Amino acid sequence: MAKALTTRAVDALKADPDKRIEVPDPALSGLYLVIQKSGAKSWALRYRFGGKPAKLTLGRWPIMGVAEARGAATDALEEIHHGRNPAEAKKAAKAEASADGDRDKLSNVIDLFMKRHASRNRRGDDVLAMFRREVMDKWGDRDIHSIAKRDVIEVLDGIVDRGSPVTANRLRAHLNTLFNWAKGRDIIEANPLDGIKPPAPEKPRNRVLTDDEIKLFWNACDGLGYPFGPIYRLLLLTGQRLREVAEMSWREIDGDTWTLPDARSKNADEHVVPFSPEALAVLDSLPRIGGRYVFTTTGNSPVSGFTRAKERVDKLMAEASDDPIPAFTIHDLRRTAATGMAGLRFPPHVVEAVLNHRSGTRRGVAGVYNRFDYADEKRAALDAWARYVTQLVEGEPGNIVRIGGR
Structure with a gap:
């Protein structure tokens, strides 16, 4: 009869560099000492559960000694006797502990x-x-x-x-x-940002593209192609926000009018945007992909990737210009359109209506009681602005009334 494993016997067992070894403990059926090719040793219990072979790793040697291994194996066999699988229980406990440990990452x-x-x-x-x-x-x-x-x-x-x-x-x-x-939510007791002020002062942006820059920008959009070129041109022609235009759906368009639903509007107000003939020409040139979104490459979701598209615009404009072009953002197109319409002598309340602003003349009590949407006035302003941009791009200086010396 083989002798039961002892501490001295376990210490004396050597690894085989070519294979993994399992040494049974004659004192307890199913208990094995596992010796890896690296020399690492651990205890395992082999048993059957539900008619299938199973294995439970008990612990590493020498942290778990011989007596502790036999005790753990005995406890596991007791669980098996009562119809519980110790390997599954250990796996579930490990997953729960892992989840608890990771939840605060x-x-x-x-x-x-x-x-x-x-x-x-x-x-x-x-x-x-x-x-x-x-x-x-x-x-x-x-x-x-x-x-x-x-x-x-x-x-x-x-x-x-x-x-x-x-x-x-x-x-x-x-x-x-x-x-x-x-x-x-009681995840933390204190906010580490308490007392941290904004790291840099911000000045209100006042960047407006000049007439020459508008022409450079429009022509650079040709180099972008679909979808970013048409998106950027519509932003300039309509003065609307990037996300609102980029996520436009065909069902929001009715003839020469685009109705932005309140759910997509920044101020949660439905907003009607009349399309100028020039804006309609941009839309008419677009492919129909999927039938839902106006600007999409998949047919299932709106377009994304504006940062790289803007970098390409900057590069194309720089290559076409003899002079350095001051940095501008896509949102500056909105300010450019607003400034252009104001320069064409459209009053502030009309420009604000085009932009869907609730400020200035359309704010507070005045905004509550004045629900007139200025539909005709908005169309006139956008048509005039689009004609101005077209004349700049097509180089018809005789027909252009310069805005504020631009």
């Missing part, structure tokens, strides 16, 4: 934040993209409790130092919302 907290809170924000995709771009590589695997004020300041300072102060301010705002949300 920042990446998992962000996932929950996006699901429970930010999904109600129409700009939720932008928030998630900023988190992925700016903090996930640095903090994603960290426990949210480990992120301190100093960590936040270092990240924000790095963004400012690379020349993106506005991005740093936006990230601070989004992180502040995230951590306040986590605090409200």
Whole structure:
């Protein structure tokens, strides 16, 4: 009869570099000492459950000694006798422990934040993209409790130092919302952004494209092709917001009118945009992909990838210009259109109606009682502005009434 395993016997057993070895313990049927080719040793119990062979890893040698291994194996055999599979129970316990250990990882907290809170924000995709771009590589695997004020300041300072102060301010705002949300759900006790001010001052943007830049921009859109070229041209012609145009659906268009539903409008007001003949010409040139979205490459979702498209516009404009072109954003096209319509002598309330603004003359009590939508006036302003842009692009200086010396 083979002798039961002892501490001295287990220590004396050597590994085989060519194969894994299992040494049975004669003192307890089913208990084995497993010796890996590397020399690592562990205990395992082999048994049958539900008519099928099964294995339960008990622990590593020498942390688990001979007596402890026999005790663990005996407990497992007792579980089997009562109809419970110890291997499955261990697997479930390990998964639960893993889930509990990972739930406070920042990446998992962000996932929950996006699901429970930010999904109600129409700009939720932008928030998630900023988190992925700016903090996930640095903090994603960290426990949210480990992120301190100093960590936040270092990240924000790095963004400012690379020349993106506005991005740093936006990230601070989004992180502040995230951590306040986590605090409200008792995930953390304190918000590390408390006391951190916006890292950079912001000045209201006043960038407006000049007439020469408008022409360069329009021609550069030819180089982009579908979908970004037509999107950018519509933005310039209509003065509307990027997301609202990019996510436009064919069913929102009726003849020469586009009705932006309140669910997609920034101020939650339905907004009617008359299309000028020039805007309609842009739409008429578009392919029909999938039949739902005006601007799509898949047919199932709106287009994305605006950052790279804007970089291509900048490059094409720079190549076509003899002089440096000051930086501008796509949102500056909206300001350019508004300034252009004002320069063509359309009153502020009409320009605000075109932009779907609730400010100035259309704000507060005046906005509540004045529900006139200025449909005819908006059409006149957009038609005049589109003619102005077309004349610039086609080089008809004799027909252009210059706006404010531009």
